[in-house]
Amino acid sequence: MSLLEVRNLTKSFGGVRAVDDFSFGAEQGEIVGIIGPNGAGKTTAFNLITGVYPLDRGSILLEGKELAGKEQFEITRSGIGRTFQNIRLFKGLSVLENVMTAADPYSPYGLFSLFTLGAAFRRREREVRAAAMEYLALVGLEKYADEKPSNLPYGLQRKLEIARALATGPKVLLLDEPAAGLNPSEVREFIGLVGELRERFGFAVLVIEHRMEVIMTLCSRIYVLNFGKLLASGTPAEIRANHEVTEAYIGKEDASCSV
Amino acid sequence: MDYFVSTVIFTGIALIGVLGVYLITGLTGLFSLGQAAFMAIGGYVSAVLIRNYNVPVVPAVALAIVAAMLAALLVGLPTVRLRRDYISLVTLGFGEAIVALLNNSANITGGAMGISGIPQLTTLPVVLVSVVVCLALVILYKNSKYGRQCLALRSDELAAKSMGIDVYRLKLITFLFAGALTGYSGVLFGFYTTYLEPAAFNWIISAEWTIIVFVGGVNSLTGTVLATILLTWLPEFLRFASEWRVAIYCVIVLLIVNYRTAGIMGERELSPKTLRRLLGRTKEAPR
Ligand SMILES: Nc1ncnc2c1ncn2[C@@H]1O[C@H](COP(=O)(O)OP(=O)(O)OP(=O)(O)O)[C@@H](O)[C@H]1O
């Protein structure tokens, strides 16, 4: 049994088939890439897995248990963590609090313990703070703990999104274009970071990326989406040799050049 | 001196009510335009229990708070899943419905004539202790998992859900806590004025409280406290007639909206850390 098994994922918006009968999976410790031209339905696939939209059809099994139809917060708590393509950090909170917030749903203390300054509350608050600090240190942000996220440069905000996702305790981590906007040396550093995190936590990673360096270095399996449909899947070598894939991409390059 | 004491008492009572709005609007980003109705529920329930049924004070107060929380549950359950603008409408409707209900059940509430002869139990020490306790509870709430998650959902509800936050439950808990605080402020109010009438609790009060939170700086508790003192005290202090109150609100709101869009305090709080920064470092480090 795969850790994550997605079958026949389908979703239309009005007349647009954003995701069309897409099946894929990921094993424990595996890094899986999802690529495809703009508008191919990659982000929508993530939004379906995390319960942002209901599915039209299909099923999502995590360790054999169905996630489709559950609430977003339940899906996260059962072990799907994510980052967002267009960064969505919590503006009113500090960098550290952003990460703490993602661990807070697992805090068992109640209002009574809080209002009586009970031991359960004080202990858990210390634990969450320490854990969040550790996640920040993992991505190299510990010295920005008290900053507001909006004061961080773009690349660091992306790292904060990852630290926050780690705090949800994922079995599968979904990264949506995590290297967008990074410069070449930051991209290389990022590739190292994802490898380290995988080693440390043993989770599966699904990564959407346009930067081929990231996909080709990290992923053991790649799925190519085009107009919502699976165009090809295979190892990096197989994908590189696939003519249809190159065409889909060259077609897109042409389109963007002619604008 | 009496006049001073009574102003302090009214300010304290208002502050406890505003704390409820702070939780809902400042912390969670929702609007409750019927919040004053919880004050009415607290005041009327405690008054009726004591006057008509000879219930001792402490259980009467406890029951009044429970009644306010039940009402909050009643409004909260169906509304927390609605869009934010609908929540404002539903709470507005609820508040006006409560006022209408009080007006129309004259045999228990005295209707539009109001209810009088409530014992005067609210004294300056009672109000001061109440303010300190309520403020402490709200500070704790803000600096716990509850407050962090509220601020997170206010800033980005979708991302909050994706971090495992059960936003509906959290909104409901916040509604209940706010209802309890505002209900308690109603208890204190009735026990001070010894007289309650439905018209004192219409939506205008709720709107004023919402304005106070905005003037203070949406998620700053310090700002909320300062703005409450400023806006309830200033008109009294300058001995303006009450019709000037609304005009003063408008002027202050316009000034804030134009010159200080984040409110008096913005997101800042008065804490040992900010105090040290204010006193120690005169020049802000550039960033
Ligand atoms: N909420 C929505 N409502 C309507 N249409 C949507 C919605 N979300 C996505 N779409 C449409 O679905 C299609 C797939 O969009 P999606 O964002 O999944 O693409 P993508 O592969 O992530 O592209 P990119 O590489 O640009 O991020 C697009 O045509 C898009 O306009």
Ligand SMILES: [Mg+2]
């Ligand atoms: Mg996308």
